[in-house]
Amino acid sequence: MFAFALRIAICGFLLAAPAASALAAPTQLRAWVSGLGADASNCGAVTTPCRTFQYAHDAIVAAGGSIFVKDSAGYGPITISKSISILNGDGALAMIQPTAGAAITISAPTLVTVMLKGLTLDGAGVASNGIVIEGPGAGGQVEIVNCTIRNFGTAQDLNPAGVAVIPGVGDWRLGVEGSTISQNIYAGIYILTTGTATVKGDISASTLSQNGAVQIYILSASPTISIDIRDSTLSGSAGIGALAQCPSCVLSLHRTLVTALGTGVAVQGNGIILLDQTAVRETANDVLVQMGTVYTQQNNSIGSVTGALTPAPLQ
Numbered sequence: 077m078f079a080f081a082l083r084i085a086i087c088g089f090l091l092a093a094p095a096a097s098a099l100a101a102p103t104q105l106r107a108w109v110s111g112l113g114a115d116a117s118n119c120g121a122v123t124t125p126c127r128t129f130q131y132a133h134d135a136i137v138a139a140g141g142s143i144f145v146k147d148s149a150g151y152g153p154i155t156i157s158k159s160i161s162i163l164n165g166d167g168a169l170a171m172i173q174p175t176a177g178a179a180i181t182i183s184a185p186t187l188v189t190v191m192l193k194g195l196t197l198d199g200a201g202v203a204s205n206g207i208v209i210e211g212p213g214a215g216g217q218v219e220i221v222n223c224t225i226r227n228f229g230t231a232q233d234l235n236p237a238g239v240a241v242i243p244g245v246g247d248w249r250l251g252v253e254g255s256t257i258s259q260n261i262y263a264g265i266y267i268l269t270t271g272t273a274t275v276k277g278d279i280s281a282s283t284l285s286q287n288g289a290v291q292i293y294i295l296s297a298s299p300t301i302s303i304d305i306r307d308s309t310l311s312g313s314a315g316i317g318a319l320a321q322c323p324s325c326v327l328s329l330h331r332t333l334v335t336a337l338g339t340g341v342a343v344q345g346n347g348i349i350l351l352d353q354t355a356v357r358e359t360a361n362d363v364l365v366q367m368g369t370v371y372t373q374q375n376n377s378i379g380s381v382t383g384a385l386t387p388a389p390l391q
Contacts, residue, residue, distance in 0.1 A: 105141040107132045111149025122146065129154040129162060129172070145170040145194070155181045156190055159216070164194030171196050174203040178240075179228075182209045187246075188216035192223060197238075199228030199260070206238040206260070211273070215246025222254045229261030229288075237266035238287065243273035250277035250303075258285045258312075267303070269296040269322075277303040286312040290319050291337075292327070294347070299324035306330045314338040317359070320347030320368065329354045334362075340379075343368035350388060351376045 107120030115131035118124065122144075126132040129151045132143045137160060145151070145164035153174040154162075164170035172179040172195065179197040182190055197206040206225035209218055220239065229236025238257035241250055250267075257264040264284035267275050284291035291310040294301045301322060310317035310332065317334040320327040321344040328350040334340040340356035342364040343349050349370045355377040356362045363370055365383025372378065372385045 102134070102136050102138045102141075104136050105138060106144065107136040107141070108144045108146045109149075109151055110146040112147070128152040133158075133160060140189075153177065153179050153181075155183060156188075157184050158186075159184075159189045161191035162193070162195065163191065168194075169196060170194060171198065173198045173200055175200075176203055178205040178208045179203065179225075180207045182207070182218060183212065184216065185213045187214040188218075190216065190218045191221070192219065193221040194223065196224045197228075198224075198226055201227055201261075202230060203228055204230065204233045204236045205240045206257070207240070209239075209241045209243065209248065209250070211243040211245055213246055215243070215248045215273070217249040217251070219251040220253070220255055221251075224255065225257045226259045231261075233261070235262050235266055235268075236260065237263040238284075239265045241265070241267040241275055241277075243269060243275070244271035245273050248273065248275045250275060250279075252277070252279040252282050254280075255282045256285070258283065258287065260287045262289045263287055263293050264290070264310075265292045266290075267292075267294045267301055269298070269300040274300040275303075276301075278306070279303065279308055280306045282308045284308070284310050287315070288313060289315040291315070291317050293319045294322060294325055294327055295345075296322035296325055298322070301325040301327075304328045304330065305332050308332050310334045310340075311336045316340075316342050317356075318342070318349065319344070320349050321345040322347050324348060326350065328352065335359065339364050341370065342366065343370055351378070352388070 108125040110125035113125035113127040119126040120136040139158040142161040148169040150171040225238040238260045264287040323346040334356040337359040340359040340362040347368040362379040363381045371388040
């Protein structure tokens with residue numbers, strides 16, 4: 077009887093052991109993914125790459141590490157819960173094409189730093205969002221560099237966007253550089269803060285084009301958003317180029333072209349827009365001031381104005 081009980085105990089230990097090892101924390105600082113790779117516990121080296129971003133994130137790469145793209149392939153959607161970089165710098169096509177939901181969700185319990193470089197996200201008209209930044213932790217920094225984000229949103233989605241920044245807590249910093257965000261059904265970039273969250277952002281050398289309702293939209297009930305757009309283009313839809321709708325939130329456009337839209341820039345809800353060396357032209361309504369302030373330097377090219385512009389204070 078004792079021997080039989082001992083055998084049961086031993087078997088129980090042997091059955092439990094793999095589950096314990098599966099919970100081991102990732103330890104590597106870098107891993108490669110490939111269309112010819114395989115998701116396995118020993119993957120990640122350049123000679124034995126993993127297959128998907130999610131497996132490399134969950135099982136291989138430690139917080140603060142990097143995932144490198146080895147060759148062209150689809151690498152599947154990913155939920156990011158820690159500091160990490162996903163890097164494609166060698167001309168490969170690193171595609172994420174989800175069939176529903178978001179291509180990339182950043183939902184971390186602690187302060188994070190995330191770098192996304194050289195990725196192509198395509199919603200194919202069936203997935204809701206390209207990149208969703210939702211917290212719920214202490215905030216962090218997200219850099220989107222040389223990425224293409226397109227075709228997200230369906231008629232059933234609420235405010236779908238190429239990039240949706242919707243935190244309820246934490247201080248967030250968004251950087252978008254050298255990227256194209258286009259043909260999303262509602263917004264190119266949609267920023268909504270609730271609770272105690274704040275968002276500061278820098279968008280540079282990027283194109284937001286042919287997004288259905290608005291190219292960039294900042295929305296809040298409190299003055300918690302400040303975004304600078306530089307050397308970029310907002311264009312190509314019947315909607316709005318830049319919309320600020322939050323009390324004392326600031327959306328600044330520097331050396332930016334806003335064209336071929338229903339409305340170029342619009343301010344509501346006591347928001348603030350600053351135009352500097354910016355051209356707003358060839359839209360049905362270039363500048364719309366409803367409730368808020370549009371400050372303008374004397375170096376802009378602006379067509380029609382509904383409402384009144386305010387001379388920018390001297391720096």
